[in-house]
Amino acid sequence: MQSKNPVISDFVKLANSAAGTFAGMARETQDAARERIKEAMGGMDFVSREEFDAVKDMAAKAREEAEALKERVAALEAKHAGDSGKP
Structure with missing residues (x-):
């Protein structure tokens, strides 16, 4: 109405x-x-989210590479220690 x-x-x-x-x-x-x-x-x-994520990914990759290098150095040192015992 x-x-x-x-x-x-x-x-x-x-x-x-x-x-x-x-x-x-x-x-x-x-x-x-x-x-x-x-x-x-x-x-x-301030950084954008994209920039933050990119740097975060770079840091993760750098950590992975550092771990791989650490393992490689340990293996080479172990090999060198074994070789130095030979005449």
């Missing part, structure tokens, strides 16, 4: 407009806050 009262109709239109305005203000406030945070953090030396 619709009301034919123009006062109520005008009030509903006003309430809808106010709700839209408040929603827009909330979005603008959120966007402005996000921009301020970006500006504040812009001077700091």
Whole structure:
């Protein structure tokens, strides 16, 4: 059932407009806050997730290579120790 009262109709239109305005203000406030945070953090030396992951992968590979080299050196030292006992 619709009301034919123009006062109520005008009030509903006003309430809808106010709700839209408040929603827009909330979005603008959120966007402005996000921009301020970006500006504040812009001077700091943060790295992106991609850069972090790339360096993390490089470090893991370097650790693996270091372990392999450590095993190789141990094997060569053991071989050298066995060879030095021969006449």
